[in-house]
Amino acid sequence: MVREQRIDPEVEVIWEDFHAEVNVPSEQLRQWLLTRGSGEESFGPNPDLDLPQPGRHILRVLSKRKVDLTPEDVEVMRDAIDRIRSLMDEKPRRGNADDEWRHSLLDLGHDVLVER
Secondary structure, eight states: OOOOOOOOHHHHHHHHHHHHHOOSOHHHHHHHHHHHHHTTSOOOSSGGGGOOTTHHHHHHHHTSOGGGOOHHHHHHHHHHHHHHHHHHHTOOSSSHHHHHHHHHHHHTTOOTTSOO
16 A cells, blocks of 8 residues: 655645746756856866755755655755745846846746746
């Protein structure tokens, strides 16, 4: 007999919100983070360890199934949702700040150029 795992309704909502806000596929996010993490220097022996935070945590959550989430994963999702929404509310008018703003969102797995 297979036991059905019950997911907390709050976690269900957070899962849905997280996947709505984090709209960059995991491999694309990983490539972006590797680019950001490399800066002017070459990669170390294990490039995944050099990924910037919180992107590395977001990437880890993206690789999980909902039933495998830990309380720490749920916190990462909450934080990502809050940060993305906060940055979206602070959209600059134009100019250099626009690139910085978009890059900050990409670090969190959100691309403003992807239509919802």
